[in-house]
Amino acid sequence: MDGRLVLKDCSLFRPDGRVRTGMAVVIEGPRITQVAPNAEIPVLPADWEVACRGRLVAPGLIDCHTHLVGGQLVGISGERVLKNTQLRFNQAMAVHKSVTPLEVEAMSAYALARGLRQGVTFHVEHLWAPAQVEAAMTAEARSAERLGARLMLSHASSDGIEGLRPEAQVEGNAAFVTAFAQNSLVHGALGFFASFCASDDTLKLVARAREALGCGVHFHLSDTDDDAAATGRRAVARLAEYQILGPASVAAYARGIDRVEAELLAKSETLIALSPRMAQTMPGAQTGMEAALSVQALVGLGTSGNATLWHELKGALAIVVAMARSGQLLDPDGTMAQFLYGGASELCTQIFGVPCGNVEVGAVADVVVYDHVSWDEGVADAGVPWWSMLDSAPVAWTIVNGRVTVREGQLLGADYIGLAKEAAAAAGAVARRTGLHVTVR
Numbered sequence: 449m450d451g452r453l454v455l456k457d458c459s460l461f462r463p464d465g466r467v468r469t470g471m472a473v474v475i476e477g478p479r480i481t482q483v484a485p486n487a488e489i490p491v492l493p494a495d496w497e498v499a500c501r502g503r504l505v506a507p508g509l510i511d512c513h514t515h516l517v518g519g520q521l522v523g524i525s526g527e528r529v530l531k532n533t534q535l536r537f538n539q540a541m542a543v544h545k546s547v548t549p550l551e552v553e554a555m556s557a558y559a560l561a562r563g564l565r566q567g568v569t570f571h572v573e574h575l576w577a578p579a580q581v582e583a584a585m586t587a588e589a590r591s592a593e594r595l596g597a598r599l600m601l602s603h604a605s606s607d608g609i610e611g612l613r614p615e616a617q618v619e620g621n622a623a624f625v626t627a628f629a630q631n632s633l634v635h636g637a638l639g640f641f642a643s644f645c646a647s648d649d650t651l652k653l654v655a656r657a658r659e660a661l662g663c664g665v666h667f668h669l670s671d672t673d674d675d676a677a678a679t680g681r682r683a684v685a686r687l688a689e690y691q692i693l694g695p696a697s698v699a700a701y702a703r704g705i706d707r708v709e710a711e712l713l714a715k716s717e718t719l720i721a722l723s724p725r726m727a728q729t730m731p732g733a734q735t736g737m738e739a740a741l742s743v744q745a746l747v748g749l750g751t752s753g754n755a756t757l758w759h760e761l762k763g764a765l766a767i768v769v770a771m772a773r774s775g776q777l778l779d780p781d782g783t784m785a786q787f788l789y790g791g792a793s794e795l796c797t798q799i800f801g802v803p804c805g806n807v808e809v810g811a812v813a814d815v816v817v818y819d820h821v822s823w824d825e826g827v828a829d830a831g832v833p834w835w836s837m838l839d840s841a842p843v844a845w846t847i848v849n850g851r852v853t854v855r856e857g858q859l860l861g862a863d864y865i866g867l868a869k870e871a872a873a874a875a876g877a878v879a880r881r882t883g884l885h886v887t888v889r
Contacts, residue, residue: 479850513723516753548580592634601628641667667692704736722750789805816846818838818841
């Protein structure tokens with residue numbers, strides 16, 4: 449886009465809950481270049497003016513652990529969560545190993561479009577397509593680039609899939625990381641499914657690739673009896689031994705970890721992507737969440753592709769309040785803000801090398817305009833939690849890396865219903881091939 453993008457007469461939301469009314473924001477290219485009172489920033493002839501009319505402008509949301517494809521194939525249900533880890537793995541694997549790159553492209557495009565309409569500007573994706581890893585990852589990256597969505601993409605490589613060697617999966621993942629190392633919108637990370645289905649040789653291969661490529665690693669951290677039975681060791685200690693943990697790495701769920709293990713994750717600067725809704729249904733998930741919060745580890749929220757971030761944030765409230773009542777947390781409201789904007793923004797900065805998570809000069813222009821008008825500055829919606837207002841406020845504009853992807857609620861660059869139909873057809877094709885029940889969303 450030629451010229452500047454200028455957000456006029458907006459209310460700027462900060463992650464600490466403060467609001468500044470009567471402001472203007474200038475975006476040039478991928479960065480925010482000016483933030484000042486509305487009267488100090490005139491609109492120039494070549495500018496694209498967004499008349500906010502007092503509406504709230506906030507940093508874009510970050511989904512720290514999602515399954516853009518998997519969330520449309522194998523959803524969360526009572527029947528599924530009652531199965532043990534190995535049975536759930538086997539069921540999901542039977543579906544995912546048959547997915548083609550074209551189906552990945554269709555389903556991920558719809559999921560990314562849905563996220564943009566919800567104000568999610570950055571998805572941290574854990575794709576599982578073991579038959580054609582690099583091709584499937586490249587197909588998903590095409591969807592992100594076409595729609596203008598920011599993406600960190602890894603593959604859930606694993607042992608135990610007949611005819612599909614884990615070495616080939618990791619090599620395909622590494623090739624994608626190399627190919628997209630300089631991309632401004634899509635970056636790769638290495639990945640594996642979980643400790644219980646990753647042999648020592650597989651973890652060694654991931655560790656060597658990580659050292660060579662200088663990227664993070666994305667995995668499910670489910671420290672349960674399955675890990676002990678399969679490997680004879682606790683997952684956190686095992687991953688630390690192989691130097692899997694570290695900055696730009698993401699440990700999803702953190703089921704069953706204790707305080708000592710949470711401290712090890714915090715010290716390594718590994719982000720723990722929590723899914724509080726799942727903590728209510730999966731053994732050990734709430735304990736792991738409490739351990740992570742008690743040591744002030746780097747945390748963010750992940751949807752697993754089955755909800756919105758606002759659903760996850762509401763799911764966290766009961767756990768946060770219980771910890772505050774017992775004296776384990778001093779600032780429950782600050783913790784709620786940390787879930788959405790703290791660790792997630794730091795992860796974005798680690799990956800893309802630019803300031804993220806604030807509407808301020810120099811920050812990356814990942815910004816959302818909500819159809820919500822705040823109280824006057826100084827009152828700052830006192831007595832009404834900011835997250836309870838924004839979770840029900842429609843998203844008017846979504847801007848990613850300076851590009852407008854949603855304008856007044858409408859997706860730009862693609863037909864949303866068309867994408868939904870293509871995704872439903874792809875998911876249905878997978879269902880027919882595998883003979884398994886899938887969730888077409």
